[in-house]
Amino acid sequence: MSPDAHFDEEIYSRLGAAILAREPARRLEGEEGDSLRVAAGVAVYRNNVRAAFLGVLEDAFPATRRLVGAEFFRFAAHEYFHARRPSSPLVARYGDAFPDFLESFEPARSLPYLPDVARIEIAWLSSYHAAEAQSLETEEIVARASVDPDRARFRLHPSAQFFSSRFPAHSIWIYNREERQDRLDLPETGEQGVFIRPDAAVLSYRLAPAPFAALKNLAASRPLGDALSAGLAAQPDAAPADILSELLSLPIVIGVQTPES
């Protein structure tokens, strides 16, 4: 091996492996110098890497962390680090697979709603960092769509992020996000809704099954008529006019397209 290739092997492969290893190594093979100093140096790198990724998750999942406590969260983050090697320099998205990880994380089984709370935190973050856009006023949507309402398609705000859970995960999320201490009365049903950031702040809207299904269809570029039918299918006792009113009350539409337009 040439001296350069030797150093490459030593520095990238061995230091990399020593950082990733579950247990700290007593010494780094091939490294010069006092073995205790080497072990101390490797320990700093190992700690830095783990602390940096833990910090990313702590920033992204404040409510999840409050639910399980700092200590358990640190443990889960550590297991997540070892279960899925981070691969992207887009560190802000490091936690994207964390809810799925929690889903199968045995020690968190007693909190079945936890993965959905974590998903809501990702949806909130995505909404927070989404592109800016101007939502249309209700009158403007009506004026543009009334040409052919059934076939009108809506372009939704880029910050629109849906959430749904068979648990009251949104209520649990807000309670913990706001670090509340008061008594929390949870509904026995699931919850669904949407985050929208029409201006500086992310707004969160809990929706009944009908408007939620209708909105998701609009997001998938289905025309309004189909979207309302999907809403009724999801919640047969809903009235189409009420679904429509609810949709129009949200600052979520940024464009309307009719076949003629």
Added chain:
Amino acid sequence: MSALGQNSALARAAGVGLKPQHYAAALAGGHGLGFFEVHAENFMSAGGPPHRWLSAVRAEHYLSVHGVCLSVGGRDDLDEAHLARLAELVRRYEPALVSEHLAWSADGGVFFNDLLPPPLTQASLARACRHVDQIQSALGRTILIENPSIYLPGTRGDIPEPEFLNELARRTGCGVLLDINNVFVSAENAGFDASAYLDAIDPANVGEIHLAGHAIDNFEGVSIRVDNHGSAMCDEVVALYERFIARAGPRPTLIEWDHDTPAFDVLLDETRRAKVAMMRALFEESVADVA
């Protein structure tokens, strides 16, 4: 190299790493700071409040965009998607300064999210040059490259690090972001002379200086300096800064305080310490000139 960071208004400026909790104070003005630095990776989203703040700050102040994830010192090819994100950010804000690190943070498909020191060999120098060339052509401008913090004893090849940085700058036209706290931390940990390191840096390449505090940790009886940007600068670092400025002249100087970040006023106190050291250095220089 170009006069990156060496124009007269910016050269004497002190700045701080901009934290969300200080956005309002930064915009309120009256702080005397000449520039603000942000980590590129914190602004790679499409929009949102952080971009609104940064646009407002950019309208009033010089901006420095500091990338931390490109793995310039790595042996793998650069992540082109990530480079494109950096290029988009630079296009969006047209910052006065753009910098990255002579460090690796990715290897073999794993992203380490830390700034690890690369080998200092002819092979790694050639690779680093290729990476810097690639970044500079994607960005359409020159960048500054920062020296790493070292935690391991011993050498990492046959090229001394200052010479490696001088040569990287000579071959690519990039500048150097000289982190004097990193030099001090590394010197203490790896056992070299920090003053000799600074004296070996070609000052013409240096377009920005970083100053910060560090911690002294203890692992099983071994004391080690950790570059955690979590406290005020130590006096040794300020003295090394003064020594370098006396030789190089003024450079834009940034205070980094990323962990346990204190109130904005405490950061301003740190920039004042740096300013005083800069003025002392320049005064000594002018006295020496007269003599």
